Structures are given as C-alpha cells and as structure tokens.
Amino acid sequence: MGSTGMGFESKRVAVVGGGLGGMAFMNAALFAGLKNVQCYEQAHQFGEVGAGVDISANANRILDTFGLQESLLRCSSPQLPYYMQYHSYQTGEYLAHIEEFSKPHARLIHRAHLLDSLKKPVPGDHLHLQKRLAVIDRNTSPDAAPYTLHFEDGTTVDADIVIGCDGIKSRVRRELGFGDSPKYSGQVVYRGFVEYEDLPEETSKLLRNVVNFRGPKRHILCLPIGNPFTQTDRIGDSENWMARADIETLHEHVKDWCPQVQDVIEGLHKGSSDGRMMKQALYVRDPIAKWFEIKESQNNAGILLLGDAVHSTLPHQGQGVCMAIESGIALATILTHWKNDDLHAAFQFYQDLRKPRTDRVTKTSFEAGKLASSDDPDHFSENFNPDALMERMKWIMEYNVLDDLKVKGAEYMDFHDSRV
Numbered sequence: 001m002g003s004t005g006m007g008f009e010s011k012r013v014a015v016v017g018g019g020l021g022g023m024a025f026m027n028a029a030l031f032a033g034l035k036n037v038q039c040y041e042q043a044h045q046f047g048e049v050g051a052g053v054d055i056s057a058n059a060n061r062i063l064d065t066f067g068l069q070e071s072l073l074r075c076s077s078p079q080l081p082y083y084m085q086y087h088s089y090q091t092g093e094y095l096a097h098i099e100e101f102s103k104p105h106a107r108l109i110h111r112a113h114l115l116d117s118l119k120k121p122v123p124g125d126h127l128h129l130q131k132r133l134a135v136i137d138r139n140t141s142p143d144a145a146p147y148t149l150h151f152e153d154g155t156t157v158d159a160d161i162v163i164g165c166d167g168i169k170s171r172v173r174r175e176l177g178f179g180d181s182p183k184y185s186g187q188v189v190y191r192g193f194v195e196y197e198d199l200p201e202e203t204s205k206l207l208r209n210v211v212n213f214r215g216p217k218r219h220i221l222c223l224p225i226g227n228p229f230t231q232t233d234r235i236g237d238s239e240n241w242m243a244r245a246d247i248e249t250l251h252e253h254v255k256d257w258c259p260q261v262q263d264v265i266e267g268l269h270k271g272s273s274d275g276r277m278m279k280q281a282l283y284v285r286d287p288i289a290k291w292f293e294i295k296e297s298q299n300n301a302g303i304l305l306l307g308d309a310v311h312s313t314l315p316h317q318g319q320g321v322c323m324a325i326e327s328g329i330a331l332a333t334i335l336t337h338w339k340n341d342d343l344h345a346a347f348q349f350y351q352d353l354r355k356p357r358t359d360r361v362t363k364t365s366f367e368a369g370k371l372a373s374s375d376d377p378d379h380f381s382e383n384f385n386p387d388a389l390m391e392r393m394k395w396i397m398e399y400n401v402l403d404d405l406k407v408k409g410a411e412y413m414d415f416h417d418s419r420v
C-alpha cells in the first residue's frame, strides 16, 4: 500500500464464492496488492454454464487494467458495429440500434472462457474447491480471529474480513441477518446455442451482430459469442446437462414470427441431440440499505457483500458481471489504500461509491426489459426510438470506476506507490 498509510492489505480476507464476481475480485486483489486473500468455492471445479455474456466498456476497461486484454480478445467476438440492433419480430426488418459508445468495445464471450481468463492469473494456492460455507462464527475471545468460517466438509478457516461473492442465493447475506429471498421477476429465459453453419447464409450474416427481435411481451436476443479464429465460438457438450425445456416450448411462443427467428429455432434443433434447451426463471433482489457489518467492538474486521449477493439485476442491460467487476476493483483498492484502520469508514465509503450506481442499473435494467419487448413492438414510442436508445447505455458504458474512486477517495486513500 502507500507507504504512509495503514489500510487492510495484510488482513486475512476470505472470499466466499468463485463465480465471475469472486474471481474478478481475486484479480482486483492481486492487482491492488492485497496480500492475504483466499477464495472458497462450493463446487468441485470452477466453472460457468449458460452460454454467453456481454461485457461492456465500463468493465473491459478494468479487465484490461488487470492485463487481461489479450487473453480476453482471444475468446471474444470481434468488434461489432453496434452495441445492439433491434429488428421487427414480424418481418425481420431493422428498426433501431444502440450505438457502441466507448472503448474498449463490448466483448461477447462464453462464460466459461471469461472465468478461465480470470482464473489464470490467480495462484492456485489461493483458490479452494468443495468449500461450501455453512456458517460464520463471530468469535468473542480476544485471542481468536474475528471470524471463523465453517464449511460443510467440516473444515474451518479464520478471517478478519469476509466478502460474500456467493451469488443471488447468498449464504453470507443470510449471515448478515437478511431473511429475504430472491423474488421471481415474472420473466423466463430460454437459452441455447446455434452454430452459424446450421443457419441459412443470410440469417447467419445478420446474426454476426447483436440482434434483438422485438415482439409482444417477448423477444429473441441473439449474441455472436466468441472468436472463430480460436474456436471459442463453440461450446461443445458442456451445456447438455442444463437442458430443461423442449425447444418446441419456446417455438410455441414465436411460431408466427419472422423467417430469421424460425431459422434460429431450426438451428437450435440441429445442435441439440435431445430437442431440449435451458430454461431459467429470472430472480432479483430488492436493493438493501446496508451492505456490510463491522465486528462488534472491533473496527478492523467485518463482512461485506459483492456481486449478485447484493446488487443482482435483471440481465436486460448485461450488467450483472460488469457491476461485480467494477465493485471488485473498487473494494480491493479501498482495502489496500485506506489511510487508517477504520474499516467501518472504508466499507461505508465503498457502499456510498457503489450503491447509487448499482441501484440505478438495477432500475434501468428493469425498464430496459420492458423496452426489449413491447405491446406495440414495431412502433417507436417516447422511450423506444433511435435517439432515446442511443442515450440509454451511455452513462453505463462511459463510467470509469477507478477515476471516480480516485476523485471521491482522494482525501481518504493514499495512492503513493500505487498501480491504480
């Protein structure tokens, strides 16, 4: 850390959950210079399922700062002309688009490849599998560590700071006393993968772009994930176990839609051995007023939430992972560079920096879901027109969390000798 400060760089930090949020935090911790961070994942291997994610400039900027640009570009889609284009569900004709505003451009990438890229730089002895958190003890003895994490395999670890990156069903969130459950949004997604060679030429050409066929109360969103040159635009058999719905169930919803959508349905059939695909209900949590606790009578130990555990959102702006990446670098930087040993102040600063933005993304993602489909899908409205769409994502993509952090945190952090 800055040589004059106190910070928390040597504290024992336990990260619960090694998904995209937890692994992004591990990269942030390495980059910022936290010295003693361990990640505990419940699964028997690090893995992500569920096809592609769209990582926008606000997060790519951070990933590039970590030095991941080359590795990510190897498995990301090439640069696309637009962030998203909307087409008529009836005719397939172009309606409008959202501009790709800022650099680096959006990367469409299979989740497993993104996780691999994030995992690679993290030393293996910082990552622990088959560690499902059961309970956290708050120790009262002055000789004991502030927290002891108990895992379901009977093992324990001590920690000064616990970061809950354990997703929307977060166990750590429950440990903080929140008895709420994720709420069903009323929305369901079908997720599947189509090979370009299984599409007619014209449709294959069109779907090299991000295309949303905007229909009444439903839409079909096609993302060209991965990079053909490194064959990362294929996903092999890894998704098979997820199949949960007949492709024909999806087809029923879009039977009378344009020929391009029928091509997609046919492509799904060609790529599926059992005629099934993934179906997922979308859940969200309401924003909460406090993201952390500080250990009673010990102001340098605490528990805090990050990623879907605290700022889950509907996926309609593609920001869940992106927000976790932003939150990760913000938190790691604060913990490393904080000028004194007041963890409450550091956590509060983190929450004050992140919460207004993540609450706003959550709210606008809900609205974006409404725009993605419509009762009057082929017509422009006050909110759905080329100009309004161009503006929609601008504030999200152009944001630079490190710049914001440095300005707002100048008084509280010491960036002397910092890589940030």
Ligand SMILES: Cc1cc2nc3c(=O)[nH]c(=O)nc-3n(C[C@H](O)[C@H](O)[C@H](O)COP(=O)(O)OP(=O)(O)OC[C@H]3O[C@@H](n4cnc5c(N)ncnc54)[C@H](O)[C@@H]3O)c2cc1C
Pocket: 016, 017, 018, 019, 020, 021, 022, 040, 041, 042, 043, 052, 053, 054, 055, 131, 132, 133, 134, 165, 166, 167, 168, 170, 171, 189, 282, 306, 307, 308, 309, 312, 313, 315, 317, 318, 319, 320, 321, 322, 323, 324
């Ligand atoms: C349909 C859909 C499309 C999306 N598209 C995008 C997109 O384009 N762009 C984008 O940025 N975001 C997108 N998202 C959002 C994104 O998937 C999530 O925001 C992101 O995966 C959250 O990461 P996380 O690490 O916080 O949680 P998770 O991915 O849920 O990871 C939590 C991890 O914690 C582990 N865990 C859970 N409980 C325990 C425990 N008790 N002990 C130890 N480990 C535990 C889990 O095994 C898991 O590995 C999309 C989401 C959906 C549903």
